[in-house]
Amino acid sequence: xxxxxxxxxxxxxxxxxxxxxxxxxxxxxxxxxxxxxxxxxxxxxxxxxxxxxxxxxxxxxxxxxxxxxxxxxxxxxxxxxxxxxxxxxxxxxxxxxxxxxxxxxxxxxxxxxxxxxxxxxxxxxxxxxxxxxxxxxxxxxxxxxxxxxxxxxxxxxx
Amino acid sequence: xxxxxxxxxxxxxxxxxxxxxxxxxxxxxxxxxxxxxxxxxxxxxxxxxxxxxxxxxxxxxxxxxxxxxxxxxxxxxxxxxxxxxxxxxxxxxxxxxxxxxxxxxxxxxxxxxxxxxxxxxxxxxxxxxxxxxxxxxxxxxxxxxxxxxxxxxxxxxx
Numbered sequence: 001x002x003x004x005x006x007x008x009x010x011x012x013x014x015x016x017x018x019x020x021x022x023x024x025x026x027x028x029x030x031x032x033x034x035x036x037x038x039x040x041x042x043x044x045x046x047x048x049x050x051x052x053x054x055x056x057x058x059x060x061x062x063x064x065x066x067x068x069x070x071x072x073x074x075x076x077x078x079x080x081x082x083x084x085x086x087x088x089x090x091x092x093x094x095x096x097x098x099x100x101x102x103x104x105x106x107x108x109x110x111x112x113x114x115x116x117x118x119x120x121x122x123x124x125x126x127x128x129x130x131x132x133x134x135x136x137x138x139x140x141x142x143x144x145x146x147x148x149x150x151x152x153x154x155x156x157x158x
Numbered sequence: 159x160x161x162x163x164x165x166x167x168x169x170x171x172x173x174x175x176x177x178x179x180x181x182x183x184x185x186x187x188x189x190x191x192x193x194x195x196x197x198x199x200x201x202x203x204x205x206x207x208x209x210x211x212x213x214x215x216x217x218x219x220x221x222x223x224x225x226x227x228x229x230x231x232x233x234x235x236x237x238x239x240x241x242x243x244x245x246x247x248x249x250x251x252x253x254x255x256x257x258x259x260x261x262x263x264x265x266x267x268x269x270x271x272x273x274x275x276x277x278x279x280x281x282x283x284x285x286x287x288x289x290x291x292x293x294x295x296x297x298x299x300x301x302x303x304x305x306x307x308x309x310x311x312x313x314x315x316x
Contacts, residue, residue, distance in 0.1 A: 031316065035193035035214065037252060045248035056193065090203035092250070094195060094315055157252055158189070 024119035182277035225314040
């Protein structure tokens with residue numbers, strides 16, 4: 001009984017327990033989700049070191065609705081699928097996966113970062129996390145500028 | 159009665175009536191389909207005049223199965239969504255739609271072109287057709303080289 005109470009207390013984000021944010025789940029099945037838009041970031045861009053390459057954005061059903069309504073419900077998940085940009089013979093083709101970025105909406109769990117949990121899974125790994133506890137500084141610091149669009153930079157390309 | 163017979167005869171692709179291929183339907187709802195892969199074709203490439211820009215491939219459910227099994231069932235539809243590549247500030251971003259290419263599997267209707275109907279809808283139009291009766295020379299002439307993969311060039315990026 002006492003053990004259950006302790007676990008419950010630790011799992012809450014209360015002022016008494018300034019807990020680390022809950023881990024963002026790996027977005028299983030995201031390759032079947034709707035494709036939002038794509039972009040390539042080349043050398044010379046300020047974000048090249050972090051986001052250089054071809055990225056595709058995918059949205060689950062709830063996030064797809066969010067792009068339409070401008071407000072993302074809890075359970076919305078957006079994936080930022082970053083691949084190497086292979087330049088050859090006047091083409092740019094998709095290479096290896098560099099990182100799989102994830103934004104996962106849960107107003108309660110991630111209330112300190114706009115209701116969004118942020119994570120980056122390295123390469124094709126489902127467990128090797130690039131962000132972890134650093135979401136506030138590594139991700140939200142930029143995304144907070146997009147407060148008027150629920151902290152999302154992208155729009156759905158028609 | 160006689161009129162019905164004439165219409166039926168004209169709609170058949172028989173040796174007696176070398177009919178034009180049936181029009182390929184516009185792929186309604188394709189933006190909700192699964193994203194197969196993407197590529198950018200730049201100036202200097204042999205296919206630049208026709209396919210220059212960013213293209214995304216989308217597959218309906220049957221075509222998605224086809225990518226897995228290597229054989230595309232009738233009803234499979236693959237979309238080649240070609241957008242202008244806007245280059246600015248060390249990024250390449252999606253611009254206006256240039257053409258929406260479609261491959262539509264129907265072994266009977268399109269038996270002369272590997273069972274695939276080919277069409278290109280210009281820009282955002284659902285009616286302005288770029289290919290029409292020229293599919294054999296404009297499309298199949300290249301796609302026939304891919305006979306071993308059911309005339310498909312692309313593979314599903316994981």
